[in-house]
Amino acid sequence: MRFKTTLALIIGGLPLLIYPGVFLAGAMGLAAPWSGDAERLLMAVVKSALIGSISYPLVYFASLIAALVMAITQRIAIAFKISLIPLAYLLVLSLLFIVWILLNQVG
Structure with a gap:
């Protein structure tokens, strides 16, 4: 496996x-009761x-396995692209949390 693929997988695994703390906080957040006056957009973004x-570990381990299979079969370019999927997923999650904060400030 090439260095950049390995580095992307390591960064995505950090x-x-x-995760145990993230799982606990996420589960408690999902189980918390919602007030009736919360905006639907805010509720959708939060959930x-x-x-x-x-669900991040599912994305990471699926990408890890797929990237390893592609690297073993000498499809290095595809392995690198697959190794970037968890990083893109984290970027989308970060944007969701930013929108959450902004919507909380407006409301």
Whole structure:
């Protein structure tokens, strides 16, 4: 496997170090009761962010396995592209959390 593919997989795996805390906070956030006056957009963003953060290991390990298979079969370019999927997923999650914060400030 090439260095950049390995580096992308390592960087994508670092958030798994804090995953137990993320899972606990996400599960508590999803279980919390919602007040009737919350905006639907805010509720959709919050639930998407929480479900997305809880499901990150599924995305990471699926990408890890697919990238390793592609690297073993000498499809290095495809392996690198697959190794970027968890990083793109984290970027989307970060944007969801930013929108969450902004919507909370407006409302």
